[in-house]
Amino acid sequence: xxxxxxxxxxxxxxxxxxxxxxxxxxxxxxxxxxxxxxxxxxxxxxxxxxxxxxxxxxxxxxxxxxxxxxxxxxxxxxxxxxxxxxxxxxxxxxxxxxxxxxxxxxxxxxxxxxxxxxxxxxxxxxxxxxxxxxxxxxxxxxxxxxxxxxxxxxxxxxxxxxxxxxxxxxxxxxxxxxxxxxxxxxxxxxxxxxxxxxxxxxxxxxx
Numbered sequence: 384x385x386x387x388x389x390x391x392x393x394x395x396x397x398x399x400x401x402x403x404x405x406x407x408x409x410x411x412x413x414x415x416x417x418x419x420x421x422x423x424x425x426x427x428x429x430x431x432x433x434x435x436x437x438x439x440x441x442x443x444x445x446x447x448x449x450x451x452x453x454x455x456x457x458x459x460x461x462x463x464x465x466x467x468x469x470x471x472x473x474x475x476x477x478x479x480x481x482x483x484x485x486x487x488x489x490x491x492x493x494x495x496x497x498x499x500x501x502x503x504x505x506x507x508x509x510x511x512x513x514x515x516x517x518x519x520x521x522x523x524x525x526x527x528x529x530x531x532x533x534x535x536x537x538x539x540x541x542x543x544x545x546x547x548x549x550x551x552x553x554x555x556x557x558x559x560x561x562x563x564x565x566x567x568x569x570x571x572x573x574x575x576x577x578x579x580x581x582x583x584x585x586x587x588x589x590x
Contacts, residue, residue, distance in 0.1 A: 423483055534572050
């Protein structure tokens with residue numbers, strides 16, 4: 384009878400998975416958008432909807448966290464993980480929004496490559512987070528290595544993109560516009576590495 388009066392356990396792992404899948408969806412949409420900017424506005428709207436869904440998931444995790452006495456991993460790790468995942472979808476939305484706002488078209492290949500690298504990274508994040516509940520820590524470590532590798536690839540693409548942008552684009556206003564989009568994409572890749580670092584920290588504490 385006592386169990387009836389105990390608070391229902393919060394499944395934080397499922398909430399993490401939903402947040403990761405939402406980011407992965409946003410990254411998919413971003414690649415589709417960058418590959419065909421003629422259909423940019425509808426894709427941008429879908430990305431905005433994913434960003435809003437990410438905000439709602441983050442708020443829900445924070446609300447549950449404030450009401451939960453015992454958590455499956457450290458409270459600070461839950462807080463950091465869900466917020467960094469949310470930061471990634473925020474930056475995906477910022478990249479898409481600026482592209483439409485600035486009326487950019489004909490993206491260079493590096494923009495598409497950065498978006499695809501981000502998509503691949505979010506796929507590994509989703510895989511790693513799906514292993515948390517079952518404590519498949521060795522798999523998480525392997526996925527985190529891949530995330531770090533992809534972050535390095537993203538850095539190389541970003542640097543090459545800037546060189547090409549400054550060398551080939553003569554309109555300084557256009558340079559400024561594309562540079563902002565590049566920087567949002569590069570920052571999103573960097574934050575994915577932060578997510579990997581948080582996951583590795585969880586593994587070290589609980590393995």
